Amino acid sequence: MGQRIVIAGASMGGLRAAERLRASGYTGEIVAVGDETHMPYNRPPLSKEALASEVTHEAVAFRLRPAVADVTWRLGVPIASADLEARAVRLADGAELAYDGLVIATGMRPRRLPTPGPTAGRHVVRTLEDACALRSELGPDARVLVIGAGFIGCEVAATARLLGADVTVVAPEAVPMRRPLGDDLGAALQRRHEQQGVRFLLGRTVAAFLGEDRVTGAELSDGTRLDAGVVVEAVGSASNTEWLDGNGLDLSDGVLCDNALRVEGRPGVVAVGDVARFPNPRYDGVARRIEHWSIPTDTAKRAAVTLMTDLGLSGHDPAPFAPLPTFWSDQYDLRIQSFGAPALGADDIRVLEGDLDGEVVVGYHTDGALVGVVLIGLPSAVARYRAELMRNSVAA
Amino acid sequence: MKVIVDMDVCKDHGQCVFSAPEVFQINENGRLVYEAEPDESLRDAVEEAADVCPLQAITIEG
Ligand SMILES: Cc1cc2nc3c(=O)[nH]c(=O)nc-3n(C[C@H](O)[C@H](O)[C@H](O)COP(=O)(O)OP(=O)(O)OC[C@H]3O[C@@H](n4cnc5c(N)ncnc54)[C@H](O)[C@@H]3O)c2cc1C
Ligand code: SF4
Numbered sequence: 469m470g471q472r473i474v475i476a477g478a479s480m481g482g483l484r485a486a487e488r489l490r491a492s493g494y495t496g497e498i499v500a501v502g503d504e505t506h507m508p509y510n511r512p513p514l515s516k517e518a519l520a521s522e523v524t525h526e527a528v529a530f531r532l533r534p535a536v537a538d539v540t541w542r543l544g545v546p547i548a549s550a551d552l553e554a555r556a557v558r559l560a561d562g563a564e565l566a567y568d569g570l571v572i573a574t575g576m577r578p579r580r581l582p583t584p585g586p587t588a589g590r591h592v593v594r595t596l597e598d599a600c601a602l603r604s605e606l607g608p609d610a611r612v613l614v615i616g617a618g619f620i621g622c623e624v625a626a627t628a629r630l631l632g633a634d635v636t637v638v639a640p641e642a643v644p645m646r647r648p649l650g651d652d653l654g655a656a657l658q659r660r661h662e663q664q665g666v667r668f669l670l671g672r673t674v675a676a677f678l679g680e681d682r683v684t685g686a687e688l689s690d691g692t693r694l695d696a697g698v699v700v701e702a703v704g705s706a707s708n709t710e711w712l713d714g715n716g717l718d719l720s721d722g723v724l725c726d727n728a729l730r731v732e733g734r735p736g737v738v739a740v741g742d743v744a745r746f747p748n749p750r751y752d753g754v755a756r757r758i759e760h761w762s763i764p765t766d767t768a769k770r771a772a773v774t775l776m777t778d779l780g781l782s783g784h785d786p787a788p789f790a791p792l793p794t795f796w797s798d799q800y801d802l803r804i805q806s807f808g809a810p811a812l813g814a815d816d817i818r819v820l821e822g823d824l825d826g827e828v829v830v831g832y833h834t835d836g837a838l839v840g841v842v843l844i845g846l847p848s849a850v851a852r853y854r855a856e857l858m859r860n861s862v863a864a
Numbered sequence: 865m866k867v868i869v870d871m872d873v874c875k876d877h878g879q880c881v882f883s884a885p886e887v888f889q890i891n892e893n894g895r896l897v898y899e900a901e902p903d904e905s906l907r908d909a910v911e912e913a914a915d916v917c918p919l920q921a922i923t924i925e926g
Contacts, residue, residue: 484915491908510920531920533911762879765915796877796918803875847876847894854882 471496471779474557474565476547476711477573478502480510480761481741483530484768485571490535492772494781498539499565501557503546506596507532512761514599515623516798519606520630523599547574552715552734569775572712572723572731572739576705576759581615585677585686590699593620605698608632613686613696615674617644619797621702622657625666626799628700636667636694638674638686648795648810649842650817650832656824657799664800669694705759707743721745722757727789729771735778738771740764750790751809751839762794792857802844808832808857810840820853822846829853865907866925867900873921880917884909 473489475482478500486498502508509528513519518527548560556566578592591602602624606612610633614625617639629635637644643654644661658668669688677699678685685695709719717731718724722745724732729746731737739746741764747755770789776782795806813832820841822828827845831838831853837860841853867887876896880888887902887910902910914922 487915512918531914531923761918762916794879798875803877805877845894847878847890848892850878851881851890 471568472566473498473569473571473775474567475500475571475573476550476557477575477708477741477743478504478541478543479508479573479575479741479764480530481573481575481743481764481768482571483508483532483536484764485573485738485740485772486536486539487533488768488772489775490533492776492782494772494776494779496568498536499542499567500539501542501545501547501559501565503544503560504595505544507541507543509596511594514596515593515620516627519593519599519603519624519627523596523603525596528596547711549711549713550715552712552717552737555736557711568736569779570737571771571775572709572737572743573741573764574708574711575742577708578701579704579706581674581701581703583674583677586679586682588682589679589697590677590683590701592701593624594705602698602700606631606633610634610698611696612636612698612700613638613674613694614700614702615639616702616704617641617646617668617670618702618704619645619648619795621700622661622799623797624700624702625661626664628698629661629664629666630800633698635665636669636696637661638669638672638688638694640671640673642670644668644670648806650810650814650830652817652819652824653828653830653842656828657802657804659825660800660802705742707757709743724755728774728785729767729789730774730778736775738774740767740771744771746789748790748793749788750792751812758793760793760795763791766791792854803847804842804844805850806840806842807850807854808838808840810842813839821849865902865904865910867898867902867910868923868925869896869898870921870923871896873919874917875919877918880913880922883913883916888913 550557612628612633614637646654672688707722722743723739725746729738745757747753797804810832816833820829820831832840878890888898
């Protein structure tokens, strides 16, 4: 019998893994299992251009390369559990799938607030269905409360505002997008949002949602009461790893992998995308998850090679895996791009070009060396800074 | 192989440039310019560029 690779999770990471396995010369069976009913689609537009216009699968579906035409997609059914000793996964419908190689690509789900009150009218944005449900309630008459001032919260705020809604953002931090960007750039972006008419109530949380059958408003931790018919909770995400419980893995934050994306001590099992926690020798070598869109593609490329090696189909690749994290966000007509690891250079942030209220390049440094760059606009400067980041690395 | 970039969708992120600099460039005005009929030997690079485009604006025909 030929070999079988099971891919758990049929989103971007799962698709990229299938593509890279084929590109690496794997000719055996590939079965991708996903709990969503759709073929893989692109999430970033769900808080941006798709949310602003029309949310359909066609608008966001990934193009399928001919090379993955013979992948078997088992959609609409979650994997319930895995037995890594026996090399098999069990689906929620009772089916069991044995494998020679396993790709973990089950990503994240949004955290929900435990706040008391009605649940109707409260949204998150991760899936196509989430975005459809939110879109149907957005419009010029909507009063929208966004909870959380990270990227997704700020993108949804911008999109809702573009659709004419009244928008308030509530978050515990002092400035939006503070953790990745720092105080000054976060404050500058807050001013841009305020110019567009978004209201920020920061340094506060939501104590209770108001209303009977559905949300009509919220009471904040400082006693402020707000009217809101639509609530968007953008308060971070949790890893989908429960199906791996009982196998002795470190699942404290995603799935712990080695630098080749192999799940610690488990030959033939790799993880990709948002859920993979791996050390990056470009920086301090500490294992971290990276929730950037560039990561499913980068990790799938490396993980496919690792699986091929473990299955005895190709030789060992000694090259260290040191991707340059790359992130972007669109808010109004602002294009925010991030390269490298700004969070590691948070103690030494400098404006390198331009000014904070216009087009700008902000640099993040460790021991004087550039470790991350965030640009607003200035596309012609990207290549130069990216090249500098590729040269620098903090690793001792 | 034919490359088509939907310029209504493209936002000049320039990610494609890092994957296939022979085919995609950002000019000094910050706009994307590209070679519409690149050599077949560049197929892998062009496919990678299409994959990494944040707006999924790149289509490959043939
Ligand atoms: C609204 C939004 C906007 C974003 N915008 C940006 C942006 O502007 N820039 C950027 O860099 N990044 C952005 N991101 C992040 C980017 O989309 C993610 O990094 C990327 O989707 C990760 O892909 P993944 O395949 O690892 O995980 P996911 O896309 O989360 O895929 C995991 C899949 O596995 C499925 N699954 C989970 N558990 C099981 C199970 N037990 N059995 C079977 N299937 C299961 C899930 O349903 C899902 O389909 C955004 C994300 C969201 C949600
Ligand atoms: S990566 Fe996509 S959006 Fe960016 S310049 Fe290239 S084609 Fe345009």
